[in-house]
Amino acid sequence: MNTALKVLKADDFASDQDIRWCPGCGDYSILAQMKKVLPEIGIPPEQTVFISGIGCSSRFPYYVNTYGVHSIHGRAPAVATGLKLARPDLSVWVITGDGDSLSIGGNHFIHLLRRNVDLNIVLFNNRIYGLTKGQYSPTSVEGQITKSTPMGVVDHPLNPISIAIGAEATFIARSVDSNIKHLATVLKRAAEHRGTSFVEVYQNCNVFNDGAFSYAQDKATRDDTTIELEHGKPMIFGKEKDKGIRLNGFSLEVVNLAEGKVKEDDLLFHDEQADPALVYLLSRMRHPQFPEPIGVFRNVVHETFEQAVRGQIDQAVEQRGKGDLQKLFASGDTWTVKV
């Protein structure tokens, strides 16, 4: 039988709601790329669920015509875990921000990653609290002046990718809101991965933290300030492709290829299945000492949480038969009172 499947378009994933992000917000770009990617994944809107917490990014579910839950601050991973355990058939996305997932929801974030629930989590990192109007976030940089830190941030920031590898996430990636082609590719790869796919997106809050990632966004500089990770390829960057990353002992270093002393073969070759220690080193590459890696840091296959949980249920049924309440109630010691 040949059933013609409807070819989905970006518009099929657009909801009827007015979008209420500030004009110029980086979220628009992420939404646009998501709507572009969703039809390509081929999962229909009714099989897709977006779950978010609280914050600007967390309004995302209202703007896609799928199922969605706008939950409470920091808890989207927990809601999503329950949904996915109950309904492994669904395609689930978690949309979160740096405050939502790394501050109030830090606990759920790490447990989601270590359990490897088969869902995709996209963290819009703008290094600021936007919806509450400009307090510093756990990814704000030291010294950053915000409404709640008039003399500068004194906390050491969290690095989302380092946290993710610490929790042994099976898929870790980073992209940039304005780098739309790259972003679309990364989102699509995240969707294709079985297990928790974690994507950090550098997202500009043009109202409260404008330009936080301008080095990575600006077309004029981004080739020198970011490095695209490509599996199996040497780590080369720069507008002229004249710089590379080399492993020297237990450290990474930037080397110049133009001088001819260092060959491509001497460089670090990116391996998405590399030891977590190496992924951690990549996560520590920070502007301006290093170009910041974008792309897929890690992509390994492990059993998913819901497979393991459902597997035990299936195994129990196989070994003991489908549960019978009447038998259960009568198990052990009983006695009968006659009329």
Next chain:
Amino acid sequence: MSTQASSTIEKPVEFVSGITVRLVGDSGDGMQLLGQQLTNTSALLGNDVATFPDFPAEIRAPRGTRAGVSGFQVQFASHEVHTPGDTLDALVAMNPAALVTNLADLVKGGLLIVNDDSFEDKDLKLAKLNTSPLEDPSMEKYRLIKVPMTRLTKEAVSEFGLSTKEADRCKNFFAMGLVYWLYGRNMDATLRFIHGKFSAGKSAIAAANEKALRAGWAYGETIEALGQSYNVEPAKLSPGTYRNIMGNQALAWGLLAAAQRSGKELFYASYPITPASDILHELARYKNFGVCTFQAEDEIAAVCSAIGASYGGQMGVTTSSGPGIALKAEAMGLALMLELPLLVIDVQRGGPSTGLPTKTEQADLLQVMFGRNGEAPLPVFAARSPGDCFDIVQDAWMIATQLMIPVVVLSDGYIANGAEPWKIPDMTKLAPFTIRHPQESNNPDGPFKPYLRNELLARPWAIPGTPGLMHRVGGIEKEDGTGNISYDPENHQKMVHIRAQKVANAAKLLPPQDVEGPQSGDLLVLSWGGTYGACLTAVQRAQAAGKSVAHAHLRYLNPFPSNLGEILGRYKKVLIPELNMGQLQMLIRSRYLVDAIGYNKIKGKPFTVSELYDKILEHTK
């Protein structure tokens, strides 16, 4: 196997209508096990039983100290019993600390059995005693039986080559054997238990425990100090097949039954907390019923994952105790806004803060009624006994699904760990409840309306995977009907009223309140939760003494049964006994403007019948 030990001299047996025994020792001495076995055995003999386990929060508090004393009280009787008994007919004490902390409850002339071997100077020191309580003149009030249990047990099990420690551990079975002989308890069930528990590679331990049990029995038969034994005839329970059941177990089974009746998979998420954890342990064993148990990273994740499962169309349930419920509060408000069915079960313990983790209390009523931001009413139900846990969670799930609302169920430590005979229900007689997930849009002119309501004000439970019904739900106030975000003042007021009315509508689906005793009179005792048995017994005693008193016990606390106000008006006085500072009393007073009198006890212990009885007499003079 036979339990008829070869008897040398037949001692007389006296039949009595009921016995209350408390077994006390170190928290590592196995007193809980002993108590559970005695309870189960007595239930199998057809007695009605009620129990009160009482143990410290520490797993192994320092040996021999007063802080480490663990106790188990059981009343078994040939008549109906609803409480574990106020005073003790017999006390079995394994050490001085256990003796001195429990002796006050032993009746004058009561039987006091002690492990004589653990009253050495070092034991007395651990119990902070200068002299042995056994030498005290007050001992004359009791029938003291000193048994060198440690030595006798060691001798009895010497053939099995156990270590000193292992041999010593058998002494609770020796004590059990003695108690079994004393009350004519059949050893079969306990022998089955011993050989079931210690089967794999531990047959020497099983054999030693059996030997210790039989040695204890034989000791009772032989020693002259025990001139007779006692026995209790079966109780006249209504016909049917029974088993012994504990509250947390009944609650877990009730959840299984609710899932089956509603055709749902049970998704149960929890974070370990005393005294609720046993529900998690119990359900984790029943994966072959399709139960998905999830031990979450914290209390908040537990409730949120249950919300996720409910959104997906399954039966989302979370359990905890007071501190955990405090953490879940925000998510409970979310579930209320999402208008999803959810069960939140609070097995209450002594509070505030960490409070008294292993002790009972009823002080979470106002927390579950009001402990959320905004106008956030929820239905609140409360189990009244271990067996009732089975029924109440099914009622709760019925209401949750019919009204699309989270329902709170209250249990408490006393109910959770207490046990009673439970008449096994016939599952074929428990009607299924119908749940509809819409397949078609309710709005031909536009997008599906997730908040378009039925006559009970319930919204449709449309679940992901259904084509054409895609919708978003969230914690922000939403427009009625469409569910779109709305900050409109009129809409907010409307939605607040709708959410309140939904709770009120539960009363239409629930039975009216019943009253035990005269339909009008001098005094109504109004109670809720785990105090049921003590209140009922005290009221019955007062009725027998000719007092004009009736008893109403609430299982539904929000909404109150529709006829409650009218009932309250038929009595001159209303007395509300509670293990808190007057929480139901506050609700009744504010709702019905009735000058209800509180009787409040906050000691981490249940009411005794006699203290309630005295209070009733005080108000029926």
